Amino acid sequence: MSYPNLIVLTGFMGTGKSSVGRALARTIGYSFIDSDREIESREGRTIHMIFESEGEKYFRNLERETIARLSQNSKCVLSIGGGAILDPETFERIHQAGTVILLKAEVSEIVGRLGHENERPLLAGKDRKKTIQKLVKEREPVYSKVGIQIDTTGLAVDEVVQKILKKI
Numbered sequence: 001m002s003y004p005n006l007i008v009l010t011g012f013m014g015t016g017k018s019s020v021g022r023a024l025a026r027t028i029g030y031s032f033i034d035s036d037r038e039i040e041s042r043e044g045r046t047i048h049m050i051f052e053s054e055g056e057k058y059f060r061n062l063e064r065e066t067i068a069r070l071s072q073n074s075k076c077v078l079s080i081g082g083g084a085i086l087d088p089e090t091f092e093r094i095h096q097a098g099t100v101i102l103l104k105a106e107v108s109e110i111v112g113r114l115g116h117e118n119e120r121p122l123l124a125g126k127d128r129k130k131t132i133q134k135l136v137k138e139r140e141p142v143y144s145k146v147g148i149q150i151d152t153t154g155l156a157v158d159e160v161v162q163k164i165l166k167k168i
Ligand code: S3P
Pocket: 011, 012, 013, 014, 017, 036, 047, 080, 081, 082, 083, 084, 119, 120, 121, 122
């Protein structure tokens, strides 16, 4: 079987990009990279800390640069943070470099999967479900432009991997 040289997983927080990406990479013998983990290891601090001390704009610039660099990888599954694709340059770049797959899930499932973790700065605050609903709605016009979309609601990681393999 031959697969695209670079497979990019995008989609909202909690849609399974990292766990699915890791399992997909293992299944097809590719390496797996998560842009957020790459940013954290380069910066020596968490995404949360970067947002807190430098602000979102600084993070988005880092994210754009990091993804530009990682998009040059071969035989790689690259998972990118849920907001990265909103940047027009990143949108263009990942589509030029590889096959882009958007993972989706119902809001209630996203809320359940994220649980009470507080690693995601954009979800800090009281009504997490409302925040998620608002962000998903705002992002929909860009997310909907991705050609391959997979609904992960109610599916186990391996089931999502199988769905992806049928589409690429
Ligand atoms: C963000 C998603 C996060 C991380 C940052 C911002 C977003 O990544 O990049 O907290 O804007 O949706 P995950 O989608 O991997 O959670």
